[in-house]
Amino acid sequence: METAKLLKTIADSVLNMDEEAAANYVKQALEAGIDPMVIINEGLIAGMNQAGKLFEENEYFVPELLLCSDAMYAGLNVVTPHIKREENLYYGSVVIGVVEGDTHDIGKNLVKVMLEASGFRVYDLGRNVPAKTFVEKVKETRADLLCLSTLMTTTMGEMKKVIDLLEEEKIRGNVKVLVGGGPVSSSFARSIGADGYGENAAGAVRVAKEVLGIPQTRAS
Structure with missing residues (x-):
């Protein structure tokens, strides 16, 4: 699956409140060599931003927003250990x-x-x-x-x-x-x-x- 499509699938998993799918697609993205920060920003956060817009438009309510965040966290738990930290730096x-x-x-x-x-x-x-x-x-x-x-x-x-x-x-x-x-x-x-x-x-x-x-x- 190409990068853009895989990132959209991750975002959709968050939007659809699907924790298992979010975690699985994040794992696939990592295996495909996509940068963890790209996965977070263009996949997980993008999906959460879409959920936020639906909330503002009264299509999603607090329960849906919380379930979307659960899906985002499921993906975040998979990707976080793979983030390349700025080693030997302390800001x-x-x-x-x-x-x-x-x-x-x-x-x-x-x-x-x-x-x-x-x-x-x-x-x-x-x-x-x-x-x-x-x-x-x-x-x-x-x-x-x-x-x-x-x-x-x-x-x-x-x-x-x-x-x-x-x-x-x-x-x-x-x-x-x-x-x-x-x-x-x-x-x-x-x-x-x-x-x-x-x-x-x-x-x-x-x-x-x-x-x-x-x-x-x-x-x-």
Whole structure:
């Protein structure tokens, strides 16, 4: 099966909520020599993006979206061990999590995978994380970067709360803050004092390197 067709089949498996098919086609793609990052971006994430569009159009609802994410994770579990990590490189430590009030962590999990593959040590706090917990972890790990995610407009304000708390604790100058998620934009990021905005998982790695002053590699 040619590359484009195989990637579309992976995307369709996610869209059709078929975990077994997603895992099997990802395995086939790896055996065919397709780059793991291409499989993730043009197969698994592409399928999840299509599911997101159907959700916005009220053709899919939360149960369908969750089943699509299960299929995506089934494929991700197969491909992740094959990602070529940037060996002998350490770009710094990252604290990442979904802000308080939000339990949607698909995007956050993808960003975590991409950051780890790119040479970062990632401390994942999970979802529904209070501002205080983010700040405490930044202090504990002396993180270079803090990544905040949300998929809900109602919890976007939590991002500013975290940044304000960093200021109160007088450690804002020690850590760069990157924000992302469905309703988030670059203008919103600027308005709350964040250092950068990641539109998607691949973009988050690029922006992370930019704000930390790390030279870009061809892979990122």
